[in-house]
Amino acid sequence: MSFADENADEDNPYLRNPPTDFEPVAELSEGDARQRVEQLREAIREHDRRYYAESDPVIADRTYDALFARLEELEREFELAHPDSPTRRVGGEPLEEFDTVEHVAPMLSIDNSGAETDVREFDERVRRAVGDVRYVCEPKFDGVSMEFVYDEGRLERAVTRGDGHEGDDVTRNARTIGSVPQHLHGDYPEFLAMRGEVYMPKDGFQAHNRERIERGEEPFANPRNATAGTIRQLDPSVVAERPLAVFFFDVLEASELEDTHRAELERLPEFGLRTNDRVEVVDDIDGAIDYRDRLLEARDDLDYEIDGVVIKVDSRDAREELGRTARHDRWAFAYKFPARAEVTTIADVAVQVGRTGRLTPVALLEPVDVGGVTVSRASLHNPEEIAAKNVNVGDTVRVQRAGDVIPYVEEVVEKGSEGHYELPDRCPVCDSPVERDGPMAFCTGGLGCDAQLRRSIEYYAGDDGLDLEGLGEKSVRQLVDAGLLESVADLYDLERAALLALEGWGEQSAENLLEEIEDSREPPLADFISALGIPLVGPTTARELARECGSFEAFREAAETDPVRLEGVDDVGETVAETIHEFFASEANAAVVDGVLEHVSPRTVETAATGDELAGTTFVFTGSLDELTRDEAQELVEAHGANATSSVSGNTDFLVAGTNPGATKQADARDNDVPILEEDAFRSLLAETGIDLE
Incomplete structure (x- = not known):
């Protein structure tokens, strides 16, 4: 149905000036609900077409949202969900992997060049083969090319370009994109296979990158990378949250074909398929070159990335006569823009x-x-x-x-x-006041700020913290996003079942992480102080503080009530001591530390060394040792004059590898020619220097 139908309002109340004051669900019979659902689906599809394909909406966004929410409510309450419903755009259950699907017709690449001489040579080849032609000129979108197949008007599948002959079936992801109609409108062909370009609008890209940066995530390099990374997400709900759009620009196959490409493009909006408004038909190659130059000037004003223009022969008969090579169609050429520079x-x-x-x-x-x-x-x-x-x-x-x-x-x-x-x-991130310190500015939210929390967990588990090898930046982000980590202390409440429910986690990886966390419940004092991420307090300073204070209780008491005492410690002066005091004075930080201490008991340390047998050597430990814990081994070598660090470098003398050692540290050791000692070899080394493990 289209708004061109003068009786549309009488048949469907949700098309023009729709009501948003709905009757209570409890007052509807199942028959009434079915009728409302069908009307809402029909109306929402039409509103989508007006918005995406024609850029001419007739209702406000707020009204559209109300209709959409009502449809979701009725489908849920009366169990009327359907694959064709517009509500499928919100996503669905995650996939394990994508199926590989063969394309209806080859999706070949386009011959291209940034030189005008090459463009004119293309034109000469075309005219030698088929005579004078008209060209359709289009923007060359910098997104992800895909095949969209409609059977009897219904979206049957959406497939990535892949190798040009087959690609990944990403239909469930494509259904979440607003400008991809689930069902065609008007007098559409019985079968239609389209080539379209999925892209992320510039404003949506910048907004999404801003959100990623503020959440502490790595931003995408450009809109194309953002689009490619999104369309191949295994979880459709993630795709639904990101601002993707699509332009349809080529008919690959259809039960009814037009004589010209221009005629095809003109009909597509009638079906609800969104086309680009910058397309032009020109009489010759000079017109195409002029089109390219004008579009280059307008490039920065567009809300989508383009890297050139595509020049296509308009006539389908001429296209058939020109044919194709193994890699590209002979009837199309891309005139590329120069790269933006600096x-x-x-x-x-x-x-x-x-x-x-x-x-x-x-x-x-x-x-x-x-x-x-x-x-x-x-x-x-x-x-x-x-x-x-x-x-x-x-x-x-x-x-x-x-x-x-x-x-x-x-x-x-x-x-x-x-x-x-x-x-x-x-x-x-957390709306806490911002304080200035000279040229810098700081959030006062402490560990109560989600951004600081994520990075604090990463630091707590990292090389300068407790060295939990199964918990890197990606894993921390995943656990925080899943709601499993709302504080550092939540690490100690992680359960195997919750980990296994996440993408990418298996029995072994979950078991390894839980063992690492369990082994960290009694960490060396220096490691624990460093792991808290107190500004200006790294592993070296933490080690000196641990030796001076002997216990975490003594360290915290000095930090809170007598920071001057800390000023005499090596690597700690007035500034560092004051920073430590301010860290514990924060209620948010203190609450986080208290929460961790419910699970963790930092070990006390002896303030005097046992000997200097290992003076001048540096050890790194990885994996689990049988005779003593990794933390005990670190304390042992330090007590005899050695340094124990958390990462391998050219200054490392030995990497001691126990059971389930970290692959990264072993690779770093090989790259730096550092000897790797198994536990027996480590014991022998200690015995040779007169150190007894007993």
Whole structure:
């Protein structure tokens, strides 16, 4: 049904000026509910078509949301869920893997060049073969190409391009994309296979990257990477949360074919398939080149990434005559744009919250090529530097890479704003007040801030903490997102069943992590102090504090009531002592520490060394030892003059490997020519120096 039908309102009350004050569900019979559900599905499909395919909505977003929520409610209460329903867009159960599916027709690549001479040679080849032709010119989208197959109007499957002949069946993910109709409208062909480009709009990309940065996650490099990473998610609900869209631009196969490509594109919106409004038909190659030049100038104003234009022969008969090579169709050519270089625009600024609470402003850029690398973000360092450079959202800036690695904004080339960016007064993650310390700014939320929490758990479990090898950045993020970790203390309440329910976890990995956590319940005092992530207190300083205080209780009491006592400890001066005091003075930090201490009992240490037999040597331990715990082994070698560190480097003398050793540390040892000792060899080494384990 279309709004062109003058009687549409009488048949379906949800099409124009729909009511949003619905009768209670309890007052509806099953027959009434079925009728409402069918009307709502029909109306929502039509509203989707108007919004996505025609960019001409007739109801407000809030009204649409109310209709959608009502449909979800009725389907749930009366058990009327259906695969064709628009509510399938919210996702579904995660998949274990994708099936491989053969395409209806080959999805070949496009011959391309950035040189005008090559474009004219393409035109000469075409005219030699079929005579004069007209060309359809389209933007060359920088997204993910996919096949969409409709049978009797219903979305049958959506498949990634893959190798051009077969790809991954991502239908369940595609159903969550708003501009992919579940069912076609109007007088559609009985069978229709379309090629479309899935992409992430620029504004959606920047917003999504901002959210990732503020959550402490690594942002995507560019919209194409974001799209590719999203469409291949095994959990459709993740796809549903991300801002994807699609343009349909080629008919691969159909039960009814038009004579020209232009005619096909004109009909697609009638079916609810969204096309691009920048498509033009030109009479010759000069018109196509002019189209490319105009689109290059308009490139930055588009809300989607393009890297050139595609020039296609309009006539289907001419296309058939031209044919294809093994790799590409002879009737199409891509005229590429030059890569953006160094100068770009700041689209937004995100504020990243570090482990210590420091706020770091990050410029989110329109992706730009810097030294052969696509850059979509750059450091703004701190508020003082922002003010000095007068940088703000909307400015055109020059980007450089420090040490050829870290991108930063070097200077403003052209002001597109007034004034400079100001850091927020409150933390963007936990809404705690922000305090300034010279050129830097800090969130005062402590470990009660989710961003600091995630990084604190990573640090607690990392090399400078308790060295839980099965718990890296990715695992911590997964456990936090799943709601299994809301504090550091929650590590000690993890259960095998909960881990096995997560993607990527098996019996062995779950068992290894739980064993690592169990072994950490009585950590060496120095490791525990370091693991808390107190600003300015790393492993070396923590070791000195442990030797001075002897117990965690004594250390905490000094930190809270007598920080001056700590100033005399090696590596601890007035500034570090005051930082330690402030850490424990925070109610949020104190609560987190108290929670961990319900599960953990840091061991006391002897304040005097036993001997210097191992002086000048450095040990790293990995895996589980039989005769003593790994922590006890570390304390033992330190008591005899050695250093015990958590990571292998060129300064390491021995890596002691017990049962289930970490693969990373062994690889680092081999790379640095560090001897790897099994437990027996370690015992022999100790015996040779006169150290008895008994």
